[in-house]
Amino acid sequence: MPQMGESIAEGTIVRWIKKVGDTVDRDEPLFEISTDKVDAEIPSPAAGTLLEIAVKEGETVPVNSVVAQIGAAGEGVARDTSDTGDTGGKGAAGAGGAGAGGLGGKGAVSADATGAASAPTGKTAPAAAQGDGTPAARSASAAPGAPETPAAPAAPTSPVPPVPPGVDDLRRQKSSPLVRRIAQEHGVDIRHIAGSGIAGRVTKQDILSYIESPPAAPSTPAPPAGPVTAKPPAPPAGSVMPGDEVVPMSVMRRKIAEHMVLSQRTSAHVYSVFEVNYSRVDQIRKAKKAEFEQRGVKLTFTSFIAKVAVDCLRRHKTINASLDGDNVVYRRETNLGIAVALEAGLIVPVVKRADEMNILGLSRAIADVADRARAKKLNPDEVHGGTFTITNPGNFGAQFGLPIINQPQVAILGVGTIEKRPVVIDDMIGIRLMGFLTLGYDHRLVDGAVADQFMADLKKGIEQFDPSQV
Amino acid sequence: MASEYDVVIVGAGTGGYVCAIRAAQLGLKVAVVEKQKALGGTCLIWGCIPTKALLEHAHALKVAQSAKEWGLTGFDPAAVRIDMPAVHARKDKMITGLTGGIEMLFKKNKIDWIKGTARLTGGKGVEVTSPDGTKQPLTARKELVIATGSAARSVPGIEVDREKIIFSDEAIHLKEVPKSIAIMGSGAVGVEFASIFKSFGSEVTVIELLPRLVPGEDEAVSAELEKNFKKRGIKSLTNTKVTAAKAGATGVDIEMAGGEAGGKTQKLTVDILLVATGRGPVTDGLDADKLGIKMDRGYVVVNEMFETSVPGISAIGDVITMGGPHYQLAHVSSAEGIVVAERIAGHTVKPINYDHVPRGTYCEPEIGSVGLTEAQAREKGYDVRTGAFPFKALARARMAGETDGFVKIVADKKYDEILGVHIIGPRATELIAEAVLMLRMECTIEELIKTIHAHPTMSEAVGEASHAAHGAAIHI
Numbered sequence: 001m002p003q004m005g006e007s008i009a010e011g012t013i014v015r016w017i018k019k020v021g022d023t024v025d026r027d028e029p030l031f032e033i034s035t036d037k038v039d040a041e042i043p044s045p046a047a048g049t050l051l052e053i054a055v056k057e058g059e060t061v062p063v064n065s066v067v068a069q070i071g072a073a074g075e076g077v078a079r080d081t082s083d084t085g086d087t088g089g090k091g092a093a094g095a096g097g098a099g100a101g102g103l104g105g106k107g108a109v110s111a112d113a114t115g116a117a118s119a120p121t122g123k124t125a126p127a128a129a130q131g132d133g134t135p136a137a138r139s140a141s142a143a144p145g146a147p148e149t150p151a152a153p154a155a156p157t158s159p160v161p162p163v164p165p166g167v168d169d170l171r172r173q174k175s176s177p178l179v180r181r182i183a184q185e186h187g188v189d190i191r192h193i194a195g196s197g198i199a200g201r202v203t204k205q206d207i208l209s210y211i212e213s214p215p216a217a218p219s220t221p222a223p224p225a226g227p228v229t230a231k232p233p234a235p236p237a238g239s240v241m242p243g244d245e246v247v248p249m250s251v252m253r254r255k256i257a258e259h260m261v262l263s264q265r266t267s268a269h270v271y272s273v274f275e276v277n278y279s280r281v282d283q284i285r286k287a288k289k290a291e292f293e294q295r296g297v298k299l300t301f302t303s304f305i306a307k308v309a310v311d312c313l314r315r316h317k318t319i320n321a322s323l324d325g326d327n328v329v330y331r332r333e334t335n336l337g338i339a340v341a342l343e344a345g346l347i348v349p350v351v352k353r354a355d356e357m358n359i360l361g362l363s364r365a366i367a368d369v370a371d372r373a374r375a376k377k378l379n380p381d382e383v384h385g386g387t388f389t390i391t392n393p394g395n396f397g398a399q400f401g402l403p404i405i406n407q408p409q410v411a412i413l414g415v416g417t418i419e420k421r422p423v424v425i426d427d428m429i430g431i432r433l434m435g436f437l438t439l440g441y442d443h444r445l446v447d448g449a450v451a452d453q454f455m456a457d458l459k460k461g462i463e464q465f466d467p468s469q470v
Numbered sequence: 471m472a473s474e475y476d477v478v479i480v481g482a483g484t485g486g487y488v489c490a491i492r493a494a495q496l497g498l499k500v501a502v503v504e505k506q507k508a509l510g511g512t513c514l515i516w517g518c519i520p521t522k523a524l525l526e527h528a529h530a531l532k533v534a535q536s537a538k539e540w541g542l543t544g545f546d547p548a549a550v551r552i553d554m555p556a557v558h559a560r561k562d563k564m565i566t567g568l569t570g571g572i573e574m575l576f577k578k579n580k581i582d583w584i585k586g587t588a589r590l591t592g593g594k595g596v597e598v599t600s601p602d603g604t605k606q607p608l609t610a611r612k613e614l615v616i617a618t619g620s621a622a623r624s625v626p627g628i629e630v631d632r633e634k635i636i637f638s639d640e641a642i643h644l645k646e647v648p649k650s651i652a653i654m655g656s657g658a659v660g661v662e663f664a665s666i667f668k669s670f671g672s673e674v675t676v677i678e679l680l681p682r683l684v685p686g687e688d689e690a691v692s693a694e695l696e697k698n699f700k701k702r703g704i705k706s707l708t709n710t711k712v713t714a715a716k717a718g719a720t721g722v723d724i725e726m727a728g729g730e731a732g733g734k735t736q737k738l739t740v741d742i743l744l745v746a747t748g749r750g751p752v753t754d755g756l757d758a759d760k761l762g763i764k765m766d767r768g769y770v771v772v773n774e775m776f777e778t779s780v781p782g783i784s785a786i787g788d789v790i791t792m793g794g795p796h797y798q799l800a801h802v803s804s805a806e807g808i809v810v811a812e813r814i815a816g817h818t819v820k821p822i823n824y825d826h827v828p829r830g831t832y833c834e835p836e837i838g839s840v841g842l843t844e845a846q847a848r849e850k851g852y853d854v855r856t857g858a859f860p861f862k863a864l865a866r867a868r869m870a871g872e873t874d875g876f877v878k879i880v881a882d883k884k885y886d887e888i889l890g891v892h893i894i895g896p897r898a899t900e901l902i903a904e905a906v907l908m909l910r911m912e913c914t915i916e917e918l919i920k921t922i923h924a925h926p927t928m929s930e931a932v933g934e935a936s937h938a939a940h941g942a943a944i945h946i
Contacts, residue, residue: 141628176911176912177911177912177913177914177916178885178886178887178912178913178914179912181885181887181914181916182885185885196820197820200818203912204887204912208522394526
């Protein structure tokens with residue numbers, strides 16, 4: 001099971017595209033997985049014959065578990081339990097140093113994943129977690145409530161460069177060998193401790209007082225016990241009536257359910273709704289539409305809203321932030337999440353460094369991730385690391401929505417339907433292209449004044465959009 | 471009209487001058503009042519720097535005297551003597567260079583040195599009386615910092631005449647090597663001068679009230695030093711109290727009680743008696759008490775942010791007390807000066823962790839230590855384990871011909887935490903730096919074991935001691 005990004009601990013095999021005995025080329029789709037972040041087709045790490053399928057469709061296994069073996073036709077199936085145990089074990093136990101998850105990913109699919117060319121069968125790739133016994137449970141990061149980390153680009157076939165540490169890693173590294181040792185003995189997740197040292201470093205004193213008097217009602221959910229996601233308290237079961245159809249939730253549906261409830265429980269949601277005049281943007285859009293289409297990009301209202309939003313985020317850093325325990329993390333990058341409705345659910349691919357793009361680039365990037373989200377062609381790391389999200393409930397006519405924040409972000413912009421409305425202009429009634437924008441924000445960090453200043457800025461930016469930017 | 475500065479610092483020792491530079495770096499306008507002819511205070515003028523200079527001379531002498539062993543020829547090793555005027559010339563030149571260096575740093579950072587003696591006049595004002603008697607008022611807009619330091623102090627009944635019964639201030643200037651010298655007190659100052667004068671050829675007796683030399687150090691270190699002193703012919707009288715000392719024409723007559731003689735009085739006559747029993751605060755003429763600043767036995771009382779009881783007035787260095795014992799060490803004063811400067815500049819600062827202060831004693835063999843001694847760790851209720859490695863098993867120490875001493879690590883069994891490191895032996899005061907970082911970073915023995923130490927170096931002893939703490943060193 002490939003490590004599809006640092007914060008993913010397990011994955012479900014949804015479908016085997018190849019069957020035992022089939023020959024596969026390198027990079028040919030081999031199977032389809034569903035994780036808590038993304039559904040993806042996994043390409044074969046090597047060319048050869050599919051010798052064995054170890055994990056059946058519908059089964060969920062920890063990352064780094066061997067799911068299949070590829071070798072030369074007629075070759076026996078390798079049984080190297082110690083190696084697989086090692087890899088899987090480490091992955092499951094979650095021990096790992098900085099970036100270990102990402103590095104570990106390269107040995108992922110199985111046996112031959114990395115060394116296919118020179119060693120067609122057998123050994124599990126050596127790239128297991130590299131840390132020497134770092135105790136903090138990496139696996140916990142897959143649990144609800146764990147801060148999302150920028151993902152490791154962990155495509156199973158290519159060597160993975162070391163990735164810069166995510167928030168989790170930074171936080172965990174901001175402890176000391178002694179603190180990690182104490183944490184291990186007491187089963188404490190260091191991420192839940194507020195550090196008093198330099199840059200939030202968790203010190204011996206911090207962890208000892210935490211152990212002595214753990215917070216009565218932890219602000220973050222309790223650390224999960226193992227690699228398997230901790231279940232939220234079970235709601236009252238809906239009783240089944242005769243004739244009802246009972247279908248298990250898909251992995252994606254289950255994850256959405258978990259994330260939404262978690263977000264509601266985590267953030268103090270407050271909403272602010274602004275009405276925006278899109279007339280000017282509409283004129284620009286109409287004037288430039290053809291020109292953009294020639295370059296293969298559709299110029300949409302979303303393009304303008306996204307462009308102005310990322311510009312505003314740079315000025316209002318509190319909106320482009322996260323809470324991490326008692327710390328506020330102001331994001332250096334503006335990574336824009338775009339909610340995309342799928343047949344079976346919802347996914348939020350991320351346009352990285354959106355603030356560095358002009359409107360053409362941003363439009364192209366948004367269209368690209370949205371298309372690939374629908375085609376299940378997203379890389380796992382493309383759904384990580386968002387710092388702000390735009391969702392578009394107006395697509396289907398909603399005047400405005402009250403979206404739930406995409407954790408660990410602190411704000412989400414809902415775009416209501418854009419339509420002609422009568423408006424009062426200079427004491428006359430005119431017809432203008434209008435729409436509502438909703439900002440859902442986390443009052444733990446963002447106060448009303450801050451949110452409204454951002455929204456006023458956003459409204460002004462859209463209404464007075466500079467055509468020379470297009 | 472008073473000259474206005476953001477910060478006015480009284481005293482240009484290692485606390486005051488470092489505080490001044492840091493404050494200036496952070497954009498503050500700073501004045502420093504100093505009455506001495508040079509900047510740098512005790513450390514540069516009478517303390518750390520001159521004594522360590524003398525120790526280097528002692529080391530050079532030792533090498534020359536053992537020329538045969540080193541294969542040095544062309545002179546008679548037995549005839550090699552220390553030339554005190556030449557020693558002082560080199561030492562004084564070096565001190566002038568260093569204190570001049572601070573003046574340069576002041577100029578570079580646009581810090582005004584106001585020459586004279588300061589008296590607090592209320593609020594954040596001081597009046598500086600310059601050497602020619604003129605008075606000049608100064609006002610601090612943000613903060614006044616007292617960094618007046620300390621001076622050597624005797625004990626009741628022992629009169630210091632600064633001729634035959636002297637402090638370290640005089641000891642660094644002795645024009646001739648005394649034939650015999652007795653030293654009261656075996657703290658860092660006492661054992662350093664014992665070491666220096668023994669090397670220079672004096673007959674040395676160290677008198678310590680407590681049961682062991684360097685009583686602040688780990689007991690094993692004390693025992694090793696005492697053993698070494700004995701080997702070198704330095705006489706150590708522990709558990710011994712000096713009851714009287716009288717300077718006469720022929721020398722100093724000392725009366726002692728306790729020690730080997732039991733309750734009986736012992737007598738000793740020496741050329742020089744060096745009183746190294748400790749240092750007391752310097753606040754003469756400052757009028758700090760008149761301003762209502764809380765004092766305790768002459769020390770200025772501060773909180774962990776070095777604020778005195780009067781708002782706008784801070785104090786750092788040897789002159790302060792926080793209630794408990796406070797290290798009177800140059801590097802502690804500097805650290806405090808930096809904290810205060812950053813606080814004044816509006817930075818978020820954290821209190822200093824005094825459990826992580828390194829201590830260097832520059833006798834031969836050197837002592838470097840940080841953290842808890844074994845006895846202190848046990849007293850605090852830790853499940854203690856220790857590991858030690860002797861320098862005699864180390865290649866690099868053999869090359870240097872300095873094989874006395876060891877590295878000892880005190881750790882907590884439960885969490886593997888390193889609680890203290892105690893080194894006596896060659897380069898101990900340098901080697902301790904790694905241990906300071908270990909404590910600061912909350913290192914475990916396991917991490918230290920995994921830390922590679924270069925070969926062949928003295929530092930290997932540190933790595934080996936960590937192995938020893940977990941069972942067995944590799945090379946013994």
